Amino acid sequence: MKSRWRLDGQKALVTGGTKGIGNAIVVELAHLGAEVYTCARSDADLQQCLAEWRAQGLKVHGSVADVSSAEDRAALLQKVGEAFGGSLDILVNNVGTSIRRATVDYTSEEAEHVLRVNFHSCFAMMQLCHPLLKEAQGGGSVVNIGSVAGVTSIKSGTPYAASKAAMHKVTQNCACEWAGDGIRVNCVAPWYTNTPLASPVFEDKIKYAEILSRTPMKRIAEAEEVSALVAFLCMRGASYITGQVVCVDGGFTQNGWITN
Ligand SMILES: NC(=O)c1ccc[n+]([C@@H]2O[C@H](COP(=O)([O-])OP(=O)(O)OC[C@H]3O[C@@H](n4cnc5c(N)ncnc54)[C@H](OP(=O)(O)O)[C@@H]3O)[C@@H](O)[C@H]2O)c1
Numbered sequence: 001m002k003s004r005w006r007l008d009g010q011k012a013l014v015t016g017g018t019k020g021i022g023n024a025i026v027v028e029l030a031h032l033g034a035e036v037y038t039c040a041r042s043d044a045d046l047q048q049c050l051a052e053w054r055a056q057g058l059k060v061h062g063s064v065a066d067v068s069s070a071e072d073r074a075a076l077l078q079k080v081g082e083a084f085g086g087s088l089d090i091l092v093n094n095v096g097t098s099i100r101r102a103t104v105d106y107t108s109e110e111a112e113h114v115l116r117v118n119f120h121s122c123f124a125m126m127q128l129c130h131p132l133l134k135e136a137q138g139g140g141s142v143v144n145i146g147s148v149a150g151v152t153s154i155k156s157g158t159p160y161a162a163s164k165a166a167m168h169k170v171t172q173n174c175a176c177e178w179a180g181d182g183i184r185v186n187c188v189a190p191w192y193t194n195t196p197l198a199s200p201v202f203e204d205k206i207k208y209a210e211i212l213s214r215t216p217m218k219r220i221a222e223a224e225e226v227s228a229l230v231a232f233l234c235m236r237g238a239s240y241i242t243g244q245v246v247c248v249d250g251g252f253t254q255n256g257w258i259t260n
Helices: 020-031 043-055 070-084 108-134 158-181 199-203 205-213 223-234
Strands: 011-015 035-040 060-064 090-093 140-145 183-190 245-248
Touching (some): 011 108, 020 043, 020 090, 020 223, 035 070, 043 060, 060 070, 070 108, 108 183, 140 158, 140 223, 158 183, 183 223, 199 205, 223 245
Parallel strands (some): 011 090, 035 060, 140 183
């Protein structure tokens, strides 16, 4: 029974693990017994995180990779294969970026950049990891980190919202397509979470008050409140859950017109 709520012996790849939600996911999965491989663009941040994690006794590997680059993705998969052999139990597509403007003000390069980093990297990582996930004993699990911006309209910028909605749809489609391969695919969609990516928004006091006023729980999330759900979705305890987009949002997406 206990093993349903642990990840002992599982091998996980988490993209963008040095900061924010990705960092919390690496720590959460590793504390639950998984061996984790992660990547980021900054080697200095990666080496510092690896040293801290290993000092805590966590089994974490990592290398520098920009997952928006096809060349880097191929090199990353090569290294993951060397570290883990021919199988992978868990893939978490966490990397994401945002550029906020009025829709008419985006250059095509800016819009393409957001889609490439958020959506294309996720799609390509799923394609690359599929053969390894298929070999996972007990079934593979993919968790994509989407956003409430892919569920309802917020002031996130249209390319970001479109990229996240696309990630949600890939989740739902691949869950059906890959169920026969023993691979579950789910998506966790956070609302505002306390991370370096979102911190500039919180520095704007008016904007921050507006966010809290629309959030029934009247606070933003901590990264660990997102990583807890990611871990659950990877466990045997979630063995019949696939194709779901679950919001971690303090009630935000259910709030039509209740103010208190
Ligand atoms: N924070 C929120 O309020 C919020 C809300 C909804 C959804 N999300 C989603 O949650 C995910 C994580 O967001 P976060 O707020 O934790 O972001 P963050 O604080 O900016 O952290 C991003 C992590 O990913 C790495 N990274 C960024 N671009 C990369 C790339 N191209 N290749 C490899 N690694 C890369 C970063 O390290 P390097 O910079 O060294 O590469 C860092 O470790 C994103 O998909 C985001 O859209 C966040």
